[in-house]
Amino acid sequence: MSGLAFHRRLGGRLLLQAVLWLVGVSAAGAVPVFQLGEGGLGRALSDVSDEWLNRGEDQPEAVLAELEQAPPPAGGVSVIEWQRMRARTRGLVAARSGMEDDVRRALDTLESLAADGLADARFRAELRGDQALIQAVLQDLLGHPGEATRQGRLGDQSYDQACGSRQPATDCDYRAWWRTLHLQAQRAEVRGDLVDALNLAERAHAVAERGGDPGLEAWSLAMQAVFQQALSHVDQARALIALADRVARRHGDTRSLIWVRFAEARLALEGGDPTTALRLMQQCLRLAETLHSPRLEARILPSLSDLLRRAGQPREALQAVERAYPVLRRHHELRGQPTLLHNGGLAKMQLGQVAQGRADMEAALKLWEATGARAAMRVALQEGSDALAAQGDVRGALELLHREQALRAEINADNQAAILAQMRATYRTEAERRELDLLERENALRSSHLQTQTLIERIWVAAIVLLGLAAGVVGMLALRARDATRRLRHSEALLRVQSERDPLTGLANRRHFREVLATRGGAAFRGALLLVDVDHFKRINDEFGHPAGDAVLIEVARRLDGSVRAGDIVCRWGGEEFLIFAPDLQGEALDALALRVLRALGDESIALDAGRFLPVSASLGYAAFPLPVHQVALGWERAVNLVDMALYTAKSMGRDRAVGIQSVSVTDPLALQSLEADFEAARLAGEVELQVSLRRDY
Secondary structure (H helix, E strand, C coil): CCHHHHHHHCCCHHHHHHHHHHHCCCCCCCCCCCCCCCCCHHHHHHHHHHHHHHHHCCCHHHHHHHHHHCCCCCCCCCHHHHHHHHHHHHHHHHHHCCCHHHHHHHHHHHHHHHCCCCCCHHHHHHHHHHHHHHHHHHHHHCCCHHHHHHHHHHHHHHHHHHHCCCCCCCCCCHHHHHHHHHHHHHHHHHHCCHHHHHHHHHHHHHHHHHCCCHHHHHHHHHHHHHHHHHCCCHHHHHHHHHHHHHHHHHHCCHHHHHHHHHHHHHHHHHCCCHHHHHHHHHHHHHHHHHCCCHHHHHHHHHHHHHHHHHCCCHHHHHHHHHHHHHHHHHCCCCCCHHHHHHHHHHHHHHCCCHHHHHHHHHHHHHHHHHCCCHHHHHHHHHHHHHHHHHCCCHHHHHHHHHHHHHHHHHHHCCCHHHHHHHHHHHHHHHHHHHHHHHHHHHHHHHHHHHHHHHHHHHHHHHHHHHHHHHHHHHHHHHHHHHHHHHHHHHHHHHHHHHHCECCCCCCECHHHHHHHHHCCCCCCCCEEEEEEEECCHHHHHHHHCHHHHHHHHHHHHHHHHHHCCCCCEEEEEECCEEEEEECCCCHHHHHHHHHHHHHHHHCCCEECHHHCEECCCEEEEEEEECECECCECCCHHHHHHHHHHHHHHHHHCCCCEEEEEEEECCCCHHHHHHHHHCHHHHHHCCCEEEEEEECCCC
């Protein structure tokens, strides 16, 4: 019986007995008993390793002591394979708790096994993969993402060299390979490279399938669903998460079911349903509690605390933080600690404990600074500024806002001038080259269609004329047809991505933005929209020339992208207009974002060539939908039209200001339509309440 079979059938105190039986360790020091399961040598050893790893999450010292004393099995497994499994397991248990001395001893053992004359080329490749995996896990825990990514790639290459043949090898440890790909996918997501993250998750799923591990298959499908949702592929995300749920339920493994529920919660939150996200995250925690693993619970609690805070339950959010933080500190898991401190600080602010909340946030910022996580610091400063603004602490909010702006300037200081100069010099030719490339790809697509049809016709002709005598030729043509189809799909995907970006600014274009907004509720659009227009842009083109105008648009796009939150979307709506979509943002936090955008664009002049500097300002209209007080439902097109009216009002008031629609006195769609027909008259009649924010006090 395999280790996973024991894991499914035994619970509570019997689980520990099952682990001891599998590895042949008991309190009485009995002789080890070990038998191969149906999956072969690699699967059986991996089952044993997983049981140790799961317990080692919470009891690393005890498990390392067991591993130190565990003798090789009596039969069925070679001593060198056993030593490799035991050394890799020791290294991973130690790496997950930051025990660097034990990590080094495990790496030394793996290195000595690679030098053994009994190790063949495949086995040495697996040993290199084990060493890289251990290093990647340790560096990720200690908050060194660059080194973690590098080691992960080395591990992937080594495992692929050892186990990447067409036929699955029964003595390969596919779970170790899967862990390497999973870690890389997480790192890619943190970097914001969602396409790479999705590709890695798909490869991880393929490895789990080859290894015959339904639990890891479910986990990989859930990861793919999260990345597809982030790429705005909502239908694919729903199909993948439904499949992951079926596989996890059929398999009956609690850990894989936990991470499927975790992914479902993320999808619900991204889809604008925080209530469902909170319910699913609470299910995750209840499932984790059945495994009696405080470490696993501590990895769920940061997300739960954030959802509780969003749901207006700051006290419960703070309890979740206080429950998880000591566990992460005990295991030296630096990566999650600043997130918990930050969430706890925001919760304390909601409870009125502003001074303590700020102290926790500052502690979180110091931890992020120590690990070089400047992107996380920027987001934290923005959220802290919004929280203080909501508490009425305008001075504190502005202080954090200025720190965020200074940090952004620091991040961009090394390459800003070079990037702008390169863009000015190459944009014209680059735009022409892109158009030519698109035309060439379109022609290639048409040619590929014709070639594919021709190849198919040739296959049929060859099959009819030559019958079985030309089987080899038919096979070759079929492979060529399949390759042509694959290249065709790749080109179509590339064209689709290029068609969604504005070539000058790199932002999402109007077409892509319309597709995103169309998925946000149909006739009942929800979220905040901010429409930004550069003041007197025609004058800039007329007086300084179109290259200067292009440079202004590029810099405006960069500043807008740096002013919004991580989940917001900025697009070039047309000409000098930019549209921002901010989900789940309203009230004073939305007012603060509008003012932050105005200041980001207008407080600093834009550098042109020849040492010239051009002051620029912008006007802004914004609103959160559905509009208070009566929450009349409307589609996204009408929402855009209303913020456009607010923008026009801002420009008519003298520009360089933000006008936000705070509430409208309408109770049904017909009344709202009448208000839209003469917005200015409705404003003067008091039917529309506006918030006017000047960039500076005149």
